[in-house]
Amino acid sequence: GENVEQHPSTLSVQEGDSAVIKCTYSDSASNYFPWYKQELGKRPQLIIDIRSNVGEKKDQRIAVTLNKTAKHFSLHITETQPEDSAVYFCAATYNTDKLIFGTGTRLQVFP
């Protein structure tokens, strides 16, 4: 079945630094790659997504890149702030009708 691997599992950065989270997927037919942010005790919230016909997408301090050949996609957060601290999940579609999540990255931003 589909597998989505996510690294690192934990990431600690100083406020103002950049954070990068990487994911790989196995289904070459996957065409949709969202990133979710989950704060403690809350529901996951979509922060950015990218489709397979695009290589990069940016929204203010957040960007996502996609390498279809290598089946990699990454989340980049610049100028990190303490409120960016949360668990981040990548996901990829599988068989076009399922959303499979990565294992999550716990990001801590220290002031």
Add this chain to the structure above:
Amino acid sequence: GAVVSQHPSRVICKSGTSVKIECRSLDFQATTMFWYRQFPKQSLMLMATSNEGSKATYEQGVEKDKFLINHASLTLSTLTVTSAHPEDSSFYICSATTGTAGWISTEAFFGQGTRLTVV
């Protein structure tokens, strides 16, 4: 964004009883809903995919007779945990998408989750 409401948010039940969890899309028609289970500090494990009017598709290892899913309408899906045991204690969360059945390429909106404790 669209709103998905999940109820109840917390439930405690006795071993052997059944618990029903509801997932409603409040302002859009959700052709497809997903049910996930999340263990502490772990990822969202897909349990099943439900499409309105048809039987749910369960992931490998998920007992369909134990986790009954009914997608009765375009705005409501229910998960019933039957004959609950302490090992069923977990955080269950649903998500809904406006993607057409069989093609997910749009945002999935999550409910707030249900913390089930079986005593």
